[in-house]
Amino acid sequence: MATALEAVQALQQRFGSAVGAPATFADRLTGRDEVTVTVAREQLAAVCRSLKEAGFDFLVDICGVDNHDSDPRFAVHYLLYSFKNRCLLRLRVGVPEEDATVASVTSVWKGADWHERECYDMLGIRFTGHPDLRRILMWEGYPFHPLRKEFPLEGQPSNVPDVAFTEAAPLQGGPFVTVHGPHVADREPAVRENALPEDIRSVEPNKP
């Protein structure tokens, strides 16, 4: 953690108020030792270049987050690792819905390419300067961004002629769908179909 905090202090000296105060989390049991820092969106690319020079040579992951009903709505998290100093650092960038763009960091870490494509595909956040910003999980031309909170799990019908179509998936019925019920025998299809004896099924849950 110490080296990550030093890196954050160096950033604060160089970028001033564009770099927020670091939040730390350490847990001896799980071995987690993490530093998170919020970075202004405009300064992200410069901060990333500076961090790479400071030894953070591996971009572990980029993930988008939809914090629905909060301002700014989206956030993009960058998880960095330094093989030399053996420490993790997480950057957090807020992204407003009306201008959902972030600078691409593919020029800093090449591995950012597919992470940014996934984030664009799932949440619709555009990465400016990305060399090839296409969808990666859904088909090209799909009109929605499925990880946005207002998007239903079962999907929405769409039809792009001569390309593809989608239909909403049924969420009720069928052997794999868990139904509402207090006892596992009522909820889980496997147990339901194996026909437990009546005295076991009639036991109330959470009673000794």
Added chain:
Amino acid sequence: MPDSTATVGYGGRLEDEAIVTRLDAAVDWARKNSLWPMPMGLACCAIELMATAASRFDISRFGAEVMRFSPRQADLMIVAGTVTYKMALAVKRIWEQMPDPKWCIAMGACASTGGMYRSYATLQGIDKLLPVDVYIAGCPPRPEALLDALLKIQEKISREPGLKRLKKTPAEKAP
């Protein structure tokens, strides 16, 4: 009785060495005992598909061991696994590249109905895109179930007027 040591050829009389049948039946017989599958392995069902082809279950007992990874040489597509919408485009395209006549097995719950993947990303059954001949239940099905499906396809082929339908018309192919 013909002499078993005699030279094989056109030496004997007609009734000893010829089989009388309908041409339809002969065409069907040739087709059904030499199905060349296109193994469309997309998820864990593909593991069972491979087990079916291996020595213990040995799909070659039924003449379908020639797995072709080129659709142009295959006439039976085995859709084994979860079909995502993105992969569905490729499955459809490969199906269209297979020459007629061709058949399709939807192997397992996912390929048949979407299975437990009730979500925006998964096609809810490959029969929304292709005409499926046999569905196999199971998650994943045992190799025996796949062999059973193969025998059902063979039964189906042997009932077809093979000669008349050397080429299926597009209207007949519609699911």
